[in-house]
Amino acid sequence: MKTVRSKRTLGAVTPEDFVKLEQLRRMQAIALWLLVAMAVVFAVSFGLQGRFVWAGYVRAASEGGMVGAIADWFAVTALFRRPLGLPIPHTNLIAGKKDEIGEGLGSFIEENFLADEVVHERLSTISGARISGTWLQEPVNAKKVTGFAAQAGIAGLTVLSDADVQDLLESLIREHVIDPPWSSTIGRVTEQLLEAGHHHALIDIVADHAEQWLVTHPESFNALVSSRMPSWVPSIANRFIDDRAHKEVVKFVRAVRDNEQHPFREAANRFLHDLTHDLQSKPQLQEQVEQFKEEIFDSPRIRTIVESTWNSARASLTAMLEDEHSELRARMTRAVTDFGRRLLDDPTLQYKIDVWVMTAVEHLVHTYRHDLAQVVTETVYRWDASEAAEKIELQVGKDLQFIRINGTVVGSIAGVTIYTIATLIHTLVG
Structure with missing residues (x-):
């Protein structure tokens, strides 16, 4: 109308x-x-x-x-x-020649403003990287960029469908985490840890914490030992056995912690090496690991984990993006400012960015020059x-x-x- x-x-x-x-x-x-x-x-x-x-x-x-x-x-x-x-x-020339005017205007723009040499000459006289670096170094401008990125992030989180994201995460977890066999991977990783000697630190940590727990909770250990004794053993004998066993266990744990050549360490080392070899070579053990994995990560449980993880991540990320004084936005602002400073201080980076932008713009203009000019022509046509x-x-x-x-x-x-x-x-x- x-x-x-x-x-x-x-x-x-x-x-x-x-x-x-x-x-x-x-x-x-x-x-x-x-x-x-x-x-x-x-x-x-x-x-x-x-x-x-x-x-x-x-x-x-x-x-x-x-x-x-x-x-x-x-x-x-x-x-x-x-x-x-x-x-x-x-x-009534303009109304009568409207379409011809639109064609002429589009052709004029294409041949005089979007010509390859014109675009190249114009781009070669400016350094977009330096201009951007100077602009980004201003705290106010850096906060504007951060605010824009935060709003875009919030909008993206709002638009995303929870069901779609959860389905995507579930499929990714299943494809890249659950479905691939674990036993061989665990065996290879454990073998690398053993070759690097990291298991010694783990044994030290376990022995140290075990000693602390035994010294701090002797009654719990004694109750555990007493529960394994026959009912006809007198209580005085139980207490003697409990105290003796507690002292021997504490002594054993301390010896493991303090002696790097302790037989237990050697036994643990041999056990771990054998386990890594079996995980990579024995089908029966591999099948047991895979069954255990499937029992832990059945489909309903994966859905629950994904849903809980996504809801928590989205709520936390949205809250941090909305809060102008949050640590996330502060880090984003510092990152923007640092990037602007690097643009000014690094001539090599400036040159790379300017060349990349020039190449990209020239390619786009050369490829879509006629289409860009046609926008003017078609706009006039529609008038x-x-x-x-x-x-x-x-x-x-x-x-x-x-x-x-x-x-x-x-x-x-x-x-x-x-x-x-x-x-x-x-x-x-x-």
Whole structure:
């Protein structure tokens, strides 16, 4: 449905448009009153030219001014509409030639603004990396970038469907964690740890904590030993056995902790080496590990783990992104500032980024130059013919009114000049 607009507003919608419309109307009024003034002067001088010589010159000047004003009014008006509504040929040019204007404008932009040499010359004179580095180093700008990234992150978290994310995480965990065989991987990793000697530190930690627990909780250990004794053993014997066993166990744990050559360490070392070999070579043990894995990570349990992990991660991440003073946003701001500083201090990085941007932009412009120009052409195609004429008149109409004013002045000069020359010739001949 065609939008109905008042011809008096020329489609003005923004405050800037109405300012231009007011300036256009003011210049139109000046040109019109100048024409009216010429007509009044002509009428008066025409009546006086038989009595006063100078009146003839004034009449000629005013007559030429009227002719010039009317001719230029016709020329200016013919660009945008039909003068006086008359179907005069070659008028209403912009509306009639709208599509041709769009094609010409698109072609002009393609050949003059998007040409390869123009784009290359322009890009080679600026360093986007240096400009970006200077801009990013300002704390206010770095916070703006962080804020924009935070809002984008929040929007992404809001738009994402929980079910879709959970399905994706579940499929990824199953594909990359659950489905691949564990036994061989565990065997290889354990073998590497053993070769690096990391199991000694683990034995030290276990022995140290075991000693601390035994010393701190002797009653728990004694109760464990007593529970294994027959009921007919006297209580005094139980206490003796408990104390003796506790002392021997503490002594054993301390010996394991303090003696790197303790037989237990050697036995543990042999056991771990045998276990790593069996995990990589014995099918029965491998099958047991895989069954144990499946029992732990059955499908409902994976879904619960994924759901809990995603909900916690999303809630925490959203809260940190929303809080302007959170540690995450502070780190993001520092990272942006540091990146800006590096852009300024590292010429090699500047050069790489500038070359990359130049290459990418030149490739995009070269590849899609016609498509970019076609956007202008198609936009003009979609305009209503009268709307296009109004848009252009609103933008340039004020300046075109000077043509009418200049036509009035030039016409006056031409009129009085022609009259003077003709009078002079007539006088000389006569």
